[in-house]
Amino acid sequence: MRNILSLKFCLAVASTFIVPTGLLAQDQAAPAAKPASHMESHVGNLTGNSDVGRQLYFRYCWGCHGPHGDGNGENAPYLNIQPRNFVAAVFKCRSTPTGTLPTDEDLYNSLKRGFNFTYMPSWIALTAQERANLVAFIKTFSPRWVAEKSGTPIPVPAEPKLTVESIKHGGELFQKLECWKCHGQEGRGDGPSASTLTDSNDQPIRPYNFTYDNRSKCGKTNQDLYKIFMTGLDGTPMPSFADVVKPEDAWDLVHYLRTLQYNNPSPELTLWEGTPEGKAVVAAKRVKETATGSGFKP
């Protein structure tokens, strides 16, 4: 019995500590990140470490974004929405002005939220620290993160009170700014220019269909929508309107766009449907949706 116990003990110890030294090189097999070898991210009180993020990247991300972060993962050819190219470091969802790098928190929020209607899921199942580590590693792919600093987040003024006038004015801006050319008069993403649009990689890109859901790529809150107008979606045909739209007008536009999402209840839609004009407009859209089947949700 004593010998058996000795054996058990030794086996237990051996099984825990037998670590073949040849495998120590495995972590080094993945391609080296360029140009920065190490980066940090700062999100709230979290500090992300790219060295740890690297391990996470090669567990979760490389299949689409590629081992070099250039969006050429082995699965990329089969995706009709191309993965982000981290080498170019051009990001759609930012709180910073167009042309600038996003903040660490912007990237962190993108990871946490995912991108609806794309193949990029929400990584909310990861811990906050893991997401911060991934952000830090993503920054090691591009020299931009060495040469430039993140942009300064744009100010987002408090949302004004929701009124029918605000919605109507937003509708006028929708026409005046020619949003309909891409997004269509009813916000279905089927405007006359829609089929011609390409992104910065010359890949076809579709304008957002407001009628389908209330989760836009960059978040579902009114503040998120506001930021899209004022920062633009870099790398896409969606420009920043910061120079041509006043903040109060941008809020009116937000209120109007919410009424286009007539399958998703919102205070804006409720208010708008409460008016004779709004009720007629929304009802007509719903009838049309039924007739065309365009609102079919699989």
Place this chain on the structure above:
Amino acid sequence: MLDWVSPGMNGVRVRRFATLGYVVSVLVLVLSACSPASAIPAFARKYGMPCSACHEAWPKLSPFGQQFKDNGYQLGNDRDAPIFQQAAYWPIAFRITPNWHMERNENTVVDGAGESQVLATVTTRGFDYTGMDILTAGTLAKNFSFLLVPSSDETGAFHFESVNVRFDNLLGTPWLNVKVGKFELDNLLSEKRIVTLSANGGFYQNYHFQPWLSPGLPSPSYVFGLGDNQLGIEWMGHSANDRTRVSAALLQGTDGNPDFQAGNGNAAGRAYEGYIAASQAFEAGSLGLQRVGGFAYFGQAPTYPQYSQGGAPIFGTGIGNKPYYRAGFIGMWYLKKLDFTTMYFYGHDNVFLATGTPSNLGTDGLPLGAHAPSWNGALIETHYTWSPQLILINRYELIRMKQQTLDSNPGDLGNVDALTFGFRYYPFINTRAGFAFHNEYSIVWNRKVQLSPLTGLPIDQTSSSLFFGIDFAF
């Protein structure tokens, strides 16, 4: 060098095992020259993610994989429904493991000279292969998911390991998901996710243990297996980030077998069983995601069936139900690349079940000195995930009887110690298939379960497995 002293028919024999560690080390060194890991490759192909996204080491789920499963095999970005897939996409995969293995059973009663019986160490070894799982799973539509797993044993005889449909996010909430059919129990430490494969190490001892009636005489077991897939209906709910998970299931008392048959000639009853589980995860800074939870499996099993005129039991007619239960707590503790899974386990069987006594005989029908047996169990499983490509595995399980079925039994009858260690190495990882070299050693000590034909006294029985396999899925 370690010496292993074992009693055998020729007396004390010495076995040297120190070379084992060296063999494992050399194998790993040879295999280490290979790149980024993959369970249901159909999902990997659908979503373009490497298997390592959903599996720490397949089939063991990562938190992301657990959330994906809890969401009904959906990522939740409106690309999950089949309508978004190319028409040619077929959600099907298979898994099988060609292998070489050696099984050694000590203190096995075999025929000796003349008509005598002696104890011997029986060893079998050679090339072999496992059964095969055909895995089909996915969504039928948004928030309607399914899993179908026709599974064969090594001979090619098929059965259905899983057959279920799940209604996800009912009323728009992740707290309301309903699954119907034959399914994996929502167990924090699921045997269907076990990362060891050998004959001795490929299951959790605690999940299948039933007390011995007496030395040399196994319990007249009713059908039960906490690690088995079960037939029934399950409600499951979880928070959006999957940190909080709860479930309750109503199960048919047939251990997952169809047609009200319990298998092994057992008289399945008309009884239902219940299973509940809950767990909570919390973040611990850079250490990772920690999770603690509990479970309870409780039910009743028949003690006798109704018989046909010919004397055969009629399936599904078992009556005289008597209760049993299993309960436990599980913790999953992460220290960066090192993680520990710990479990405390408690089991209790009714005395009629434990003694195989039809309950209609009453207490007078029970053997002299019979008690309702109970026992404690524990498990610690350690993983070191060096990279998504390599995981080292170590597990130790024990079972200690608290109350023997019969007063005449030795106090440690049926006690179990089980040790398993090994590693899985994935020479490549891609978004299409899974491949792993799986190497494992497992040894199980069962106390006093054998009667010596020489002395008539109860003795221990030890069995071990050495397993080298190529585990692949496509």
